[in-house]
Amino acid sequence: MTAFLMKTDQLTFEKAYENLQTMKPEAKMNEGFEWQLKLYQSMGCKVDTSSAVYKQYRLRKVTEKYPELQNLPQELFAVDPTMVSQELKDEVLYKCRKCRRSLFRSSSILDHNEGSGPIAFAHKRLAPCLMPVMGSRAQCTSYFIEPVQWMEPALLGVMDGQLLCPKCSAKLGSFNWYGEQCSCGRWITPAFQVHKNRVDEMKMLPVLGSQTKNVNF
Ligand SMILES: [Zn+2]
Ligand SMILES: [Zn+2]
Numbered sequence: 001m002t003a004f005l006m007k008t009d010q011l012t013f014e015k016a017y018e019n020l021q022t023m024k025p026e027a028k029m030n031e032g033f034e035w036q037l038k039l040y041q042s043m044g045c046k047v048d049t050s051s052a053v054y055k056q057y058r059l060r061k062v063t064e065k066y067p068e069l070q071n072l073p074q075e076l077f078a079v080d081p082t083m084v085s086q087e088l089k090d091e092v093l094y095k096c097r098k099c100r101r102s103l104f105r106s107s108s109i110l111d112h113n114e115g116s117g118p119i120a121f122a123h124k125r126l127a128p129c130l131m132p133v134m135g136s137r138a139q140c141t142s143y144f145i146e147p148v149q150w151m152e153p154a155l156l157g158v159m160d161g162q163l164l165c166p167k168c169s170a171k172l173g174s175f176n177w178y179g180e181q182c183s184c185g186r187w188i189t190p191a192f193q194v195h196k197n198r199v200d201e202m203k204m205l206p207v208l209g210s211q212t213k214n215v216n217f
Helices: 002-008 013-023 031-042 052-063 149-155
Strands: 092-096 102-105 142-144 160-164 171-176 191-195 199-203
Touching (some): 002 013, 002 031, 031 052, 149 160, 149 171, 160 191
Antiparallel strands (some): 092 102, 092 199, 160 171
């Protein structure tokens, strides 16, 4: 009912729930469902399975089943970008800096709001003069992404570990089903992080389609 009110009357979750409770004071919803409706609101009152917030939610749900995580639903994984059949459109491709193997696309990056930088790391608080200027963005040194197909063997049956390049085994980053802290201070759960300095960003030109394709003008 609340979801219906949100969608048809274009109300926020709070307002729709309040309206419902005005009509039916004994109406009470559990926390999990409340959370889902807020997610629904952030997706513009439709279920967008390709949005970062949805992917993050789905990953978190899977993590609740840990440690029985012996196999993972395939839809949890982004398609390996080396699969040529996939259209790249105007996405950015990220490659291993060492061997150039394609690792993931920009659509796999699960953005997070930056934490309050050094302040979030209470144990290494900086002197006031070293504090970043108010309003300046803390730097995230990693990309937090959804799992990609090539990671699957590394992720199963263990709680955390390293993420290595599937071709040259260069260390790219790490993962932890219980979460990791970004350099900006924000906790991401679960976390699949790739250090920005281990990958190169490749902008794909929509006209050329694929970078490796030869185009005759
Ligand atoms: Zn590599
Ligand atoms: Zn961050």
